[in-house]
Amino acid sequence: MAKGRELVGRIKTTENTRKITRTMEMVATSKMKRASDRVAAARPYARALGDVISSLFNAELAERFPLLRQPAAEQRAAVVLITANRGLCGAFNANLIKEARLTLAYLEEKGVHVDLHVIGRKGIGYFRYVGRELVVARTDITDKPSAADAASIVDGLMADFVAGTIDAVYVVHSKFNSVLSTPPHTERVLPVAAPKRAGAGRDYLLYPSADAILTELLPSYVRNAVYRALVETAAAEQAARRTAMKSATDNAGEMLNILRRTYNRARQANITQEIAEIVGGAAALQG
Amino acid sequence: MLKVSVVSPEATLYEGDATSVVAPAFDGAVGILPSHAPMITVLGQGTLRVNGETPARFAVSGGFVQVVDDVVRVVTEQAKAV
Numbered sequence: 030m031a032k033g034r035e036l037v038g039r040i041k042t043t044e045n046t047r048k049i050t051r052t053m054e055m056v057a058t059s060k061m062k063r064a065s066d067r068v069a070a071a072r073p074y075a076r077a078l079g080d081v082i083s084s085l086f087n088a089e090l091a092e093r094f095p096l097l098r099q100p101a102a103e104q105r106a107a108v109v110l111i112t113a114n115r116g117l118c119g120a121f122n123a124n125l126i127k128e129a130r131l132t133l134a135y136l137e138e139k140g141v142h143v144d145l146h147v148i149g150r151k152g153i154g155y156f157r158y159v160g161r162e163l164v165v166a167r168t169d170i171t172d173k174p175s176a177a178d179a180a181s182i183v184d185g186l187m188a189d190f191v192a193g194t195i196d197a198v199y200v201v202h203s204k205f206n207s208v209l210s211t212p213p214h215t216e217r218v219l220p221v222a223a224p225k226r227a228g229a230g231r232d233y234l235l236y237p238s239a240d241a242i243l244t245e246l247l248p249s250y251v252r253n254a255v256y257r258a259l260v261e262t263a264a265a266e267q268a269a270r271r272t273a274m275k276s277a278t279d280n281a282g283e284m285l286n287i288l289r290r291t292y293n294r295a296r297q298a299n300i301t302q303e304i305a306e307i308v309g310g311a312a313a314l315q316g
Numbered sequence: 317m318l319k320v321s322v323v324s325p326e327a328t329l330y331e332g333d334a335t336s337v338v339a340p341a342f343d344g345a346v347g348i349l350p351s352h353a354p355m356i357t358v359l360g361q362g363t364l365r366v367n368g369e370t371p372a373r374f375a376v377s378g379g380f381v382q383v384v385d386d387v388v389r390v391v392t393e394q395a396k397a398v
Contacts (some may be wrong), residue, residue: 067326074328074391080382112365204361231384234354234357245379246380
């Protein structure tokens with residue numbers, strides 16, 4: 030029964046693997062639920078900020094705010110790539126890295142010097158492997174990103190942008206449209222694209238002044254764009270992991286069926302053969 | 317009645333009706349009652365008070381208040397219920 034022993038071993042390992050993937054699927058499902066709640070909780074703030082900025086915004090003001098400055102030609106840009114710290118989530122990280130590579134290629138073809146900032150172990154691993162210099166490599170952003178995390182990522186970039194050392198900032202992240210749709214996406218967060226005005230602007234009393242309010246709000250708006258990118262990517266990661274682990278669990282189940290069937294068939298063939306031998310032996314003695 | 321919401325990037329901290337709101341504006345407290353003219357003002361640091369059936373207090377720092385048609389939105393990066 031050498032074949033049989035071997036099969037028993039394989040059945041056991043497949044069972045164990047399935048146990049692990051099923052657990053990971055359940056963990057990812059509950060984490061995804063909480064992460065998508067955070068995505069939803071971030072919406073009212075983003076909407077309120079966008080509303081107010083669009084109602085205050087006009088072309089004349091745009092000239093005066095460094096964060097709204099539209100450089101004539103981009104010479105130096107920063108690309109912030111957000112990836113996961115962990116794998117086992119299907120093509121999630123690979124898709125983000127691919128999107129980042131396309132963005133880099135597109136910018137560099139235009140002659141832009143690109144500083145690459147990478148968040149998450151997976152992205153860092155890839156770009157180190159291909160030998161690209163990383164300006165920032167961070168792995169300290171957890172799967173519950175906070176507004177403070179977003180600020181720590183983008184505040185330095187905003188200062189550089191205001192100082193004029195960089196002309197644009199792009200963020201490569203995953204959108205979280207739904208559990209099944211989490212496409213990678215490149216978003217330009219600087220210079221700030223003024224949100225479109227919805228309806229006629231109201232006549233607000235502004236304290237202390239439109240300028241002062243915008244000075245306060247524009248950095249918040251940029252930080253919030255990055256915060257949203259972080260929470261959406263975190264939710265997308267869990268969604269991707271859930272899908273990957275679900276198909277791994279299903280595949281393990283299928284494999285178990287085949288292995289068990291093969292094992293039982295081999296066992297039965299063995300018994301049949303033994304009986305045939307005994308019967309044959311007995312018949313020979315009687316003869 | 318005022319419709320009040322207090323939002324931070326991470327969560328909506330308060331949503332409901334109120335009879336008045338006292339907010340710590342950049343230059344001192346500002347009181348908001350129903351039928352207030354549309355207004356946007358920058359916040360400083362201090363305590364935000366929402367008075368009504370479900371009164372609440374928040375420590376806020378920075379952000380702004382928007383008042384329009386008896387809807388008060390307090391939008392701040394740092395807010396904590398106290």
